[in-house]
Amino acid sequence: MAGVGLAYGLEYYLTPIQERAFSARHELLKPSGLIGQGYGVIGTLCILMGVPMYSLRKRARVLARVGKLKVWLQTHIFLCTLGPFLILLHTGFKIGGVVSIAFWSMVLVVLSGVFGRYIYAHIPKTIHGQFLTKQAIQDRKAELIQVIRTECDITAERARQFLLVAPVTEPKGFLHSLVLAFQYDHSKRLRKRSLRRLLSESSIPPHVRERTIVLVLEQISLQQQIVLLQPFQRLFRYWHVFHLPLSTVMFLILLVHIAVAVLFGYTWVF
Known part of the structure; x- marks a missing residue:
């Protein structure tokens, strides 16, 4: 989906920002357009689902036996990679103001997630995800x-x-x-x-x-x-201290961005 979206709008995204209003696809791909807003909505939903789901699976006893922890982690990584990319398409690669803060927070979260995944992969675990002694x-x-x-x-x-x-x-x-x-x-x-x-x-x-x-x-x-x-177990604990608060900050900035957009009169186009 993300690849198709990028391919569809590549010519538009490569067009200088001041000339995009004259593009045939501007009404669809601009942030408030049908497709552009769709990217933002779907990307936000991916983040809303992806950020808490893995933590809930690890901490909630009722979910302890619902699927393998590895599958939950892979789903978390997929959603939290797809979501930011779709939001990037939503912005039309135009980064500024509050959006720039949200974007760079998002980039830091994704990069720290990649680093954390590398550390996690090098710690031996049981099939249920518990670290081995x-x-x-x-x-x-x-x-x-x-x-x-x-x-x-x-x-x-x-x-x-x-x-x-x-x-x-x-x-x-x-x-x-x-x-x-x-x-x-x-x-x-x-x-x-x-x-x-x-x-x-x-x-x-x-x-x-x-x-x-x-x-x-x-x-x-x-x-x-x-x-x-x-x-690596110590490094993983320190990584959590960095990654979790950063994810929370990104989440809050995302909500601020949505609130500001609504206050400025941008409405739901679907």
Whole structure:
């Protein structure tokens, strides 16, 4: 939808602001136009649904077993990415006044959300979204080694060969933890390619190779996550202190913008 909207109005959005009134699509795409206002309404609804839904799912006991937390998080991210983009189309890429404050607040919220999603993805969790303890990760590592040996039908020596990685560096502060996370992500991609080459030279059946790669990479990830567990959990708590108030500010500015628009006489066009 967002892509279609951008493609439909691209010529209009690229037109200089002072010349847009002469465009054939101005009446439709201007902020108070049928399509332009529609973008604003739908974008606002996306934010109104997306901002509280994930927090409610985590905190409300009545919702504790309603779907997987991961699905709620993905829906939250989708709505809170689509909503701001539709609001950007609503403004016609014309940022000024109260709109500029709302827009840049929205940009900060989205960027902080992307950063928070990266941190969250690196903290091992149960299927219900609870963070694992270091002991639980160690237990899962031991289980995986046995699963790799049995499911993939390989010897203990070959399993150790697959799981052999460079010693994991201990992080020295939050910034170093992030640098290490980027390095681990890159090394995991390289490891996947080397595993694929190694398995292609072995006698392991092709249908077992992909399963072997998935299990081995999961085991390597757990080994790295043990090191990053404590600094990333602290970083995630600090991120919440920043992201939640910023989301509230964005929400309030959005309401102020709507109130100002109504006071200036802009009415519902639908």
